[in-house]
Amino acid sequence: MCPNSCIAYTGPYANLHRCPKCHEHAERYETIAGKRVPRRTFDTHPLGPQAQALFASADNAERMHHRAEALKKLQDAMDAGDTPDIADDCFFGNDYLDAAGDTIKPDDLTLMFSVDGAQLYKMKQSDCWIYVWVLLDLSPKDRYKKRYVLP
Structure with missing residues (x-):
């Protein structure tokens, strides 16, 4: 998910690494303890x-x-x-x-x-x-x- 909540990286945005709406400079992923993790996530509860x-x-x-x-x-x-x-x-x-x-x-x-x-x-x-x-x-x-x- 974009750090500014513009988009979720799914569907047409799944392969992007930066937000096309706000052009956030931060990468989609960060590295924590040697693991690549999303900077922001969104939980769903169907x-x-x-x-x-x-x-x-x-x-x-x-x-x-x-x-x-x-x-x-x-x-x-x-x-x-x-x-x-x-x-x-x-x-x-x-x-x-x-x-x-x-x-x-x-x-x-x-x-x-x-x-x-x-x-x-x-x-x-x-x-x-x-x-x-x-x-x-x-x-x-x-x-x-x-x-x-x-x-």
Whole structure:
């Protein structure tokens, strides 16, 4: 990655040694302890493999059925002519029920994307953004625990 974050050295830039955007004079690589290493890297955390890894544990896989169970209880209550006294999760709201319809199946994952940004300095060219994925298939008591909030 360019030290100034202009480009990542992939795709059409994979064979370059200097940034074509800012013309940074520093080489793409530096030598540390006799090893050639990139001056700057960027980590990615693909959501799919992280979510799949949760299902490797039987305990976590069981926890991931909260949404399906909550919706089943709600549907059973509505079929019986009852209305829930307490809407204790986001799935009880009309917005979710109208949007989901028959589109979201019991084995699908439902996610909430949470993002925030800040301007770091008076110069508006510098900012920072952070985001997380929250798995709504977990119960409210679990979904915000550190191990279940995905980068």
